[in-house]
Amino acid sequence: MHSSLTISQADPRPLYLQVKEQIRHRVAIGDWPPGTELPSIRALAAAISVSVITIKRAYLELELEGVIVTRQGKGSFVAEGAEIAPGLRMAELDEQLKTALRTAHSLGLDADAVVARLRELAKGNES
Numbered sequence: 530m531h532s533s534l535t536i537s538q539a540d541p542r543p544l545y546l547q548v549k550e551q552i553r554h555r556v557a558i559g560d561w562p563p564g565t566e567l568p569s570i571r572a573l574a575a576a577i578s579v580s581v582i583t584i585k586r587a588y589l590e591l592e593l594e595g596v597i598v599t600r601q602g603k604g605s606f607v608a609e610g611a612e613i614a615p616g617l618r619m620a621e622l623d624e625q626l627k628t629a630l631r632t633a634h635s636l637g638l639d640a641d642a643v644v645a646r647l648r649e650l651a652k653g654n655e656s
Contacts, residue, residue: 533560536577544579548587550624556596556607557617567597567605 534551536544555561568576570584588605591597596617599605633643 534573534577536579545583545586545590548573548577548579548584549590552587552591553594553596553617554621554624557621561607563607563609565607567607569604 533555534548536547540547542550552561552567561567567573567588570581570588574581574584588597588599592599592605595608595610597605598608629643630640633639
């Protein structure tokens with residue numbers, strides 16, 4: 530499971546945030562359904578070569594957001610509950626759209642150009 534998580538030293542975001550966002554993404558798209566056990570903090574830290582503190586912080590924030598639950602002596606799991614997926618899907622979409630806006634800005638395009646292009650792409654997918 531944790532092999533699909535990757536950390537980039539070139540990414541300006543803190544390492545714990547990269548881990549947190551990747552786990553949230555996996556949950557949002559349904560790769561990790563409710564009840565899925567996450568790797569232990571130590572195992573994940575070793576697998577992706579980061580400190581235990583980094584993983585602990587990511588897990589803690591995910592737990593505070595209601596994405597995961599930690600059961601003493603048993604481990605951490607994707608939280609149960611039907612309401613979690615729609616909220617996470619919207620959060621994931623927001624992140625992707627923010628990335629698209631940053632890319633557009635770096636290309637000299639404004640938000641209106643992004644919206645227009647999105648409409649064009651949506652029309653192309655309808656046929």
